[in-house]
Amino acid sequence: MSTRAGIVVTGTEVLSGRIADRNGPWVADQLLQLGVDVAHITICGDRPADLAAQLQFLADQRVDLIITTGGLGPTADDLTVAAVGEFTGRALHPDLEIRTVIESVIRNWRKYHDDLPPSVVAAIDKQALIPEGAQAIPPTGTAPGVAVPATDGMPAILVLPGPPHEVQTMWPAAISSDAVVAAIAGRGVYDQRTLRAYGLSEADLAVSLRAAEKSIDGFDELEITTCMSGGELEIVTRFDVAATPAYRSLEQAILASHGDRVYSTDGATIDAVLAELLGDRTIGTAESCTGGMVAAALTDRPGSSSYMLGGIVSYANEVKSGVLGVPSELIEELGAVSEPVAKAMAEGARHVLGADIAVSTTGIAGPGGARPGKPVGTVCFGLAIDGRDTVTTTRTLPGDRATVRRLATSTALHMVERALRGAV
Amino acid sequence: MSTRAGIVVTGTEVLSGRIADRNGPWVADQLLQLGVDVAHITICGDRPADLAAQLQFLADQRVDLIITTGGLGPTADDLTVAAVGEFTGRALHPDLEIRTVIESVIRNWRKYHDDLPPSVVAAIDKQALIPEGAQAIPPTGTAPGVAVPATDGMPAILVLPGPPHEVQTMWPAAISSDAVVAAIAGRGVYDQRTLRAYGLSEADLAVSLRAAEKSIDGFDELEITTCMSGGELEIVTRFDVAATPAYRSLEQAILASHGDRVYSTDGATIDAVLAELLGDRTIGTAESCTGGMVAAALTDRPGSSSYMLGGIVSYANEVKSGVLGVPSELIEELGAVSEPVAKAMAEGARHVLGADIAVSTTGIAGPGGARPGKPVGTVCFGLAIDGRDTVTTTRTLPGDRATVRRLATSTALHMVERALRGAV
Numbered sequence A, B: 001m002s003t004r005a006g007i008v009v010t011g012t013e014v015l016s017g018r019i020a021d022r023n024g025p026w027v028a029d030q031l032l033q034l035g036v037d038v039a040h041i042t043i044c045g046d047r048p049a050d051l052a053a054q055l056q057f058l059a060d061q062r063v064d065l066i067i068t069t070g071g072l073g074p075t076a077d078d079l080t081v082a083a084v085g086e087f088t089g090r091a092l093h094p095d096l097e098i099r100t101v102i103e104s105v106i107r108n109w110r111k112y113h114d115d116l117p118p119s120v121v122a123a124i125d126k127q128a129l130i131p132e133g134a135q136a137i138p139p140t141g142t143a144p145g146v147a148v149p150a151t152d153g154m155p156a157i158l159v160l161p162g163p164p165h166e167v168q169t170m171w172p173a174a175i176s177s178d179a180v181v182a183a184i185a186g187r188g189v190y191d192q193r194t195l196r197a198y199g200l201s202e203a204d205l206a207v208s209l210r211a212a213e214k215s216i217d218g219f220d221e222l223e224i225t226t227c228m229s230g231g232e233l234e235i236v237t238r239f240d241v242a243a244t245p246a247y248r249s250l251e252q253a254i255l256a257s258h259g260d261r262v263y264s265t266d267g268a269t270i271d272a273v274l275a276e277l278l279g280d281r282t283i284g285t286a287e288s289c290t291g292g293m294v295a296a297a298l299t300d301r302p303g304s305s306s307y308m309l310g311g312i313v314s315y316a317n318e319v320k321s322g323v324l325g326v327p328s329e330l331i332e333e334l335g336a337v338s339e340p341v342a343k344a345m346a347e348g349a350r351h352v353l354g355a356d357i358a359v360s361t362t363g364i365a366g367p368g369g370a371r372p373g374k375p376v377g378t379v380c381f382g383l384a385i386d387g388r389d390t391v392t393t394t395r396t397l398p399g400d401r402a403t404v405r406r407l408a409t410s411t412a413l414h415m416v417e418r419a420l421r422g423a424v
Helices: A023-034 A048-060 A080-088 A096-110 A118-127 A164-175 A178-183 A202-215 A241-258 A270-278 A293-298 A317-322 A328-334 A339-353 A401-421 B023-034 B048-060 B080-088 B096-110 B118-127 B164-175 B178-183 B202-215 B241-258 B270-278 B293-298 B317-322 B328-334 B339-353 B401-421
Strands: A004-010 A037-044 A065-069 A092-094 A129-131 A135-137 A145-148 A156-160 A190-198 A223-229 A232-240 A262-264 A283-287 A308-314 A357-363 A378-385 A391-396 B004-010 B037-044 B065-069 B092-094 B129-131 B135-137 B145-148 B156-160 B190-198 B223-229 B232-240 B262-264 B283-287 B308-314 B357-363 B378-385 B391-396
Touching: A004 A023, A004 A048, A023 A037, A023 A065, A023 A164, A023 A190, A037 A048, A037 B048, A048 A065, A048 A080, A048 B037, A048 B048, A080 A092, A080 A129, A080 A145, A080 A156, A096 A118, A118 A129, A129 A145, A135 A164, A145 A164, A145 A178, A156 A164, A156 A178, A164 A178, A190 A241, A190 A401, A202 A223, A202 A232, A202 A241, A232 A241, A241 A262, A262 A270, A262 A401, A270 A293, A270 A401, A283 A293, A283 A339, A293 A308, A293 A401, A293 B293, A308 A317, A308 A339, A308 B317, A317 A328, A317 A339, A317 B308, A317 B339, A328 A339, A339 A357, A339 A378, A339 A391, A339 B317, A357 A401, A378 A401, A391 A401, B004 B023, B004 B048, B023 B037, B023 B065, B023 B164, B023 B190, B037 B048, B048 B065, B048 B080, B080 B092, B080 B129, B080 B145, B080 B156, B096 B118, B118 B129, B129 B145, B135 B164, B145 B164, B145 B178, B156 B164, B156 B178, B164 B178, B190 B241, B190 B401, B202 B223, B202 B232, B202 B241, B232 B241, B241 B262, B262 B270, B262 B401, B270 B293, B270 B401, B283 B293, B283 B339, B293 B308, B293 B401, B308 B317, B308 B339, B317 B328, B317 B339, B328 B339, B339 B357, B339 B378, B339 B391, B357 B401, B378 B401, B391 B401
Parallel strands: A004 A037, A004 A065, A065 A156, A283 A308, A283 A357, B004 B037, B004 B065, B065 B156, B283 B308, B283 B357
Antiparallel strands: A037 B037, A092 A129, A135 A145, A145 A156, A190 A232, A190 A262, A223 A232, A308 B308, A357 A378, A378 A391, B092 B129, B135 B145, B145 B156, B190 B232, B190 B262, B223 B232, B357 B378, B378 B391
């Protein structure tokens, strides 16, 4: 019987859709890596009754551990600790050791040297309240976490703050708390592996998986999920370590059928793979419809300055000609969205930036701008590599403006990756 | 008594944190705009028992409407319609009209002209199954939606597909279905207004809100939520239309105290506000640590080509000198992260791009690169505007690499906004 957890994300701004929750996915991923199954994630606002209902729901589902995020702030609508105290029948009491930590964080942060204003004292007092018998986890912001041990019929509850940075910094201490260690003691030892492919459809993969199901011993032990995003197909497999041979066979089967499409077998993302493939070569960009997104992706990674020199966002045709040296006759004659212009942009960027490699994008992200024979979503790409002929390609990408821009960014990165890997 | 809804997001890839859910927030926002309260959002994977448990939980919470997203695909693990059928005690039957629509979409999409392969026929058959007495909503991809009317003790259930684009395109028809119209008939008439501020802390706003609470008649009718993200503070107020005068007083109170920080009173985002303020002036960028993110933000908006000319991503110092004309002595002497370099970058970009306005960023996004007196997070900004003296500023931004880059992007955009608005 596997160990199951539920996650409760609190916050009206998340429930109402005004900000995207970053804690639920992060905590879920951490739990899975620990070998704990995530059964449910629930999101609630600032209403105590709704939070209590969600806790009760998860307890009824007999999860072994509930993890909450958010609602630990100093104001009255931050009610998670009080709600958990009431739900578990544990009175709140001040934890003086934790109170000292919070006060020193706040003094240091707000530069208080003398007496604290009464409102600040009240805020510190509130944040230092811990349910009876629970363990406080030292704050990484101003709010401590709380680990409440399981009792008969009641799962362990780990209460974490709301800011993602605080959650992530607090995590190691949180999962080492006695309550959490005891709750997840029965978990299996799982491994999780990720393959990433570009240009591979879920339907084509499904054909291979059906064949693998028949031929691979222990296939049923593999929990495979696939996710297509931005043209990339992510294949995540989770398995008990005992099923490692089955996973190896699956990986071989996928590589045998789709090896040219798989760019990563160890979960490395495209920017990491590119960094590796570039070695000591330098790269730059020339972007029109992606407007800087390719350059932003190439500078996302720490240390990217060792290979990424920069880019030209040539949104206006005058910049294509003036900075990148694309002949304006070419633009007039063929239009800015054409392979010859993409070629001239890439070559111009390589020259202007002094880079070994340059990739270019020019397209119609929409919603306006369609031309006869060039619908919205048409994007031309160019790739100039020192010592090779410049190559170009055109794609018609589906979706709205944001999607076309995202897919075009991904296409540009993979065009470079495939060329460096020698897959094209 | 307000009308309450619950949202069930399905998908192992969402539950496991591998992709961020885009449907829950979008549907929640739409419901709030319709005057429907969102009580709970729950996320579940592909296990039928977990989905049934979540439906039961929401029914027990006596919501008036449940909306599900995802799990309508052609494969066996797409189980939402079957689960909803079983939960509501309604047998599935083929909807022949919908089947014809799905088949024609698939024929057109996969370019099938002759007989369909048996696997495709099976997929179409599955997607055309609808619970007895429910209404099919025509597909906007290949999967139809389903609206199941409420019965005694059972809320109405609206079943929507997974791809966000399909959900959004299907929405108008979905909320016009008889089942949904009946379920939300009792809702109030609500208004929702959004103020956006930059450089205003939640703590400072809280002081104004406490004063407003005392002075404004009907303040209690206003449901105010605040959210800080990327340095921007969003203040969303939801209220019954009868409380409109109270909202007007609140808005005036906030503007009286923080008017110079509020850049939008109608919910317009920074890119829309900038577009408006720019009028027929053109803009360009020179970016180092933000690596193209400012340019990407300025080209995010349809029609941005009327004011955004382009940008130079000068990640390497050679590009700062070679393309933007920043004197290399300046970089050697003061370092690339310095206000004189930011000034030269902005002026260089204005010149090279031929823009009326240029904004620049140069900073240390981390985790490496700190220098004595220049910790990680130090970012210098320059703003060159035709006919004005170029201005520069330096900020020390908190957080990890991604956060520093995001905050620096936001700071650059707001630096332009404040200058054009005349707030600085």
